[in-house]
Amino acid sequence: MGPNSNELPSPLRGIIPPLVTPLLDRDTLDEAGLERLVEHILAGGVHGLFILGTTGEAPSLSYRLRHDLIERVCRQVAARVPVLVGITDTSFVESTNIARKAKDAGAQAVVLAPPYYFPAGQLELLEYLKHLTAELPLPVFLYNMPSHTKLVFELETMRAAADLPHVAGIKDSSGNMLYFRRLQGLLADHPDFSILVGPEELMAEAVLLGGHGGISGGANLLPRLYVELYNAARAKDLPRVEELQAKVMELSTCIYRVGRYQSSFLKGLKCALSCVGICSDFMAEPFHRFRQAEHEVIEQYVKKLGITPSGGN
């Protein structure tokens, strides 16, 4: 019998895709699509699943739907891989509510970005982390996401937070590799602390020089590609890294850059998943699925890149 996934690896390593949330309308899950999507991703050999993150449009969803999603995914995954649940919220109480829900449903960890309405100072942020992590029933990964929270975990704050009891790692989605490298340096004496990178385009180089893995959005579409790239990077097989990285960049430059707003990544990803028949491309406000013109552009790219639903990637 293999390792019990209920015991979170320490440090957590590998590809942990941030699950897209399939929707039929703004408050209805695409249940069949969700099932297909989860199986599609797990078939790719990923090392975990992260639900209710930015890619999952969590802040745009009702709490009722978020609870429903947590239960469904945990039940379906059934401990095949660890499930991480986003609990980021402007309200401390709502964050702990979701965390308890996650624990009850059988998730293995939670993920927390800074509260994103009030502009807190770093000392206020650290005090918030002390109070909140003390109430959490599961290990917590901190989530650095300044483009959306407008509040960075400064290096000194992270250094202090890494010593808090439940803090197990960080997901850095800043895209700022200087920050990432300095963080590695500061936490060199915390070998169990997991340092994961957000942008999938940077996963390989993060891992090549000591990072533990990536929360790669494209792994919703092509899970095996990212797993293989991770493996190549961990094995320091540079020719293979370069070959696979080129495919990642093709996805990044084609699928994620249709449309004119910062929402292009999310819209493109959901649209492509719909093109290959995995799930609906409906998006929660303030976003909307691509209209016909952009849909056709994505469809062409999907064909050109040879993406198929069977996970044949």
Next chain:
Amino acid sequence: MGPNSNELPSPLRGIIPPLVTPLLDRDTLDEAGLERLVEHILAGGVHGLFILGTTGEAPSLSYRLRHDLIERVCRQVAARVPVLVGITDTSFVESTNIARKAKDAGAQAVVLAPPYYFPAGQLELLEYLKHLTAELPLPVFLYNMPSHTKLVFELETMRAAADLPHVAGIKDSSGNMLYFRRLQGLLADHPDFSILVGPEELMAEAVLLGGHGGISGGANLLPRLYVELYNAARAKDLPRVEELQAKVMELSTCIYRVGRYQSSFLKGLKCALSCVGICSDFMAEPFHRFRQAEHEVIEQYVKKLGITPSGGN
């Protein structure tokens, strides 16, 4: 018998204080303090009451507590003045949930800032407004608050939004009076559209040149001061405006600038309310009440400024 406050004036004019939310701990209302605070404010002759705004720490509160607050305040105010309820949320569905709650409790209007996690483009924002306002059971005031939402209602977006069925006005908290003046110009043909200003230090000049009033946070503490200043500005009594404005600036420079973070305004205001015995100064995370040293500074200011709980202002 006076005018029925259930009919929202059009345009809404005057001082509509953004109610501080008195708390005993992070998920418990200070019920007695809340009652005292509401009566203290109404005794000042204000023209409305705005609950669950930024000053009310709404994004930091649990939904349960927000619902409780809506019910209590609407019941206590009992239509003496219009009650406006903040429904800003990153989730469309949760915004409409609070709006229905507000309608059921007897509130007269709702207030909506842009969703503040995903960075939407202006066309996405306008589409969001079209969809959301169509579902609202009450008139809605848009709330421009770029320092916290990081998303501005650009002038063209506001111009278009002003023609949507339920949109009754705007609260501009940008502090950017150039934006405010241009907005007045663009909406000159909408005489029923209410243009209110956020920062209390700018209320007088906003009203002197055609603005309709202010959502003045200091009116939690000194409601009559702001009402009198509004009246003087509306009457274009400049000597009186200058006399009262000096007091407003004294409050602003003393009470709101203790402490080192952007939270100084909120912490100072809640601390001062506690000093005069109106309500608790407990704050929801990510903030915390002033510690002893800052509390004593505020206490000295409160004495120096002669602020008393009896509303003797």
Next chain:
Amino acid sequence: MGPNSNELPSPLRGIIPPLVTPLLDRDTLDEAGLERLVEHILAGGVHGLFILGTTGEAPSLSYRLRHDLIERVCRQVAARVPVLVGITDTSFVESTNIARKAKDAGAQAVVLAPPYYFPAGQLELLEYLKHLTAELPLPVFLYNMPSHTKLVFELETMRAAADLPHVAGIKDSSGNMLYFRRLQGLLADHPDFSILVGPEELMAEAVLLGGHGGISGGANLLPRLYVELYNAARAKDLPRVEELQAKVMELSTCIYRVGRYQSSFLKGLKCALSCVGICSDFMAEPFHRFRQAEHEVIEQYVKKLGITPSGGN
């Protein structure tokens, strides 16, 4: 004989237009246009002239041309009003070079925004001000312009700077009236310190409540309008203020909002000056004059607003 303008009033009050720099090409002054423009402005009864500011495109001009401009304008003005010269530069030495040139040419004061390449901290900025002002041969007005310098003079920095020997006032172009009002409060004990406002749309309200005047860009085009508005505001004649303010807003909403970039103000102003035959609309890089389509829109507005070169405004 009238007051000697070589003695700078203390505080400096009134309308001090920021002179547009008429150009024939990127390194050639439109000398005839410059002469017409200066006489047009002085005929409007302004209280000073500010050259080499943002409206004058100073950072885009060669030093040779800046020196030429300083000499020509000082000679032509011939002490009819005080001339203020912008010396803002990323290089301390170049700032003092221009200041000496200004002194030699007969200017009465200089104007200084923070150095705008390196992001200095406030203590670094204050030390810079101490060193630089000590070397200046003329009184200096500090210039708060965060949209372009990305560095604000924080209130505490201004408070300290106001006590430096040569510092005579501030021009606040932030558009943030909360900052402006707090500055007035902090400097209430400095009656000789001049507090001027940048955005012309806010000049009237600035003066109504104690500000000393404005650096109003529109006064290049309609100098008398701004002088009359200033006089009305100073006399607290509110009906007259409202009447004239409406014209200012018409200019602001029409002329300054053609085109899609932040350069719309400058392009519109220079284009309008060209439409009425005062000077060329050539702009220094990185900007370019409006093309035909926008030029025609501005031309229509100029006609509609009844702007004429004779200063008949």
Next chain:
Amino acid sequence: MGPNSNELPSPLRGIIPPLVTPLLDRDTLDEAGLERLVEHILAGGVHGLFILGTTGEAPSLSYRLRHDLIERVCRQVAARVPVLVGITDTSFVESTNIARKAKDAGAQAVVLAPPYYFPAGQLELLEYLKHLTAELPLPVFLYNMPSHTKLVFELETMRAAADLPHVAGIKDSSGNMLYFRRLQGLLADHPDFSILVGPEELMAEAVLLGGHGGISGGANLLPRLYVELYNAARAKDLPRVEELQAKVMELSTCIYRVGRYQSSFLKGLKCALSCVGICSDFMAEPFHRFRQAEHEVIEQYVKKLGITPSGGN
């Protein structure tokens, strides 16, 4: 006889240190220090020298001193490696003036960041590049430096600029590796176009996956370290990369993070150069050399890291 360095390699590859400008006071070069510094760097085997960049404090220097520096460095280097000269300026005319000076002194290329006062739109920026590059007598490297210019070369702008006649490459100092990777993808069909990275902490990973080299500030202090790291990365020798990268991170975490402002990097670097006796640590305003306390911290680090002037690194 070796290759003639007057012919700029295409693409330019390797370590091109951004030269610190040694100063005795704000307008006086530390001539002896400059000579020592240049020889120290060249002894490390670098592939070029970049003068008058951000690390060289160019925007803070007088034009006279900049001209003096260009002449001295070009004369001393005497074509041993290519010299690149920063010509970034808010004034088009001054940029071309410096470029001509660079050409006359024997430099091989110039480096240009966007003009950094007026906030230009991307189309305005591209038009500026078209006009300016057409006037340049030397190949030009574009310099993406949003933290200081506040204006990014967006990907589409870079794609178009890469086809302009004199544009030979880009130095990306954004620290945003997602941008860097997408740029590589977009310019895959321009094999002669050099893509260099600014932050030295990211040089190795940039080169491992196809970047051409780095403008590494630390190479002022330890030129051989960066050259060896570049060579290891180019040879895809990962164990050696990891070993040397650890030293780079030690420098980054110790020397560059003393002091509280963004100026810590520059102050720390210049202070360390002074500790090992290479040149003076005087800095041009708005910065100032470290005071005694910080100097001692740097001195300890310099000893601990075993940095010696002999280039024994």
